[in-house]
Amino acid sequence: VHDKAEFEVTGMTCAACSNRVEKKLNRMEGVSEASVNLALETATVSYDQETVSIPDLEAAVEKIGYKLHEKG
Numbered sequence: 001v002h003d004k005a006e007f008e009v010t011g012m013t014c015a016a017c018s019n020r021v022e023k024k025l026n027r028m029e030g031v032s033e034a035s036v037n038l039a040l041e042t043a044t045v046s047y048d049q050e051t052v053s054i055p056d057l058e059a060a061v062e063k064i065g066y067k068l069h070e071k072g
């Protein structure tokens, strides 16, 4: 099942940061498309719920030093 989630991203201060977060998400199994907006501090992720979960996405980004917060 495909779903789309919107996140706030904290900890990004330059374009290299947002590229790191975007690449990290895009390389994860189950993620079909991830896009990070540095200025807005947001991330949009299309993913397969049966393969990867929102906590998985949050944990992976936290591991590289940033934080995702799902938008309610």
Ligand code: 9UX
Binding pocket: 012, 013, 014, 015, 016, 017, 018
């Ligand atoms: Mo540039 Mo972003 O050194 O951490 S990658 S601020």
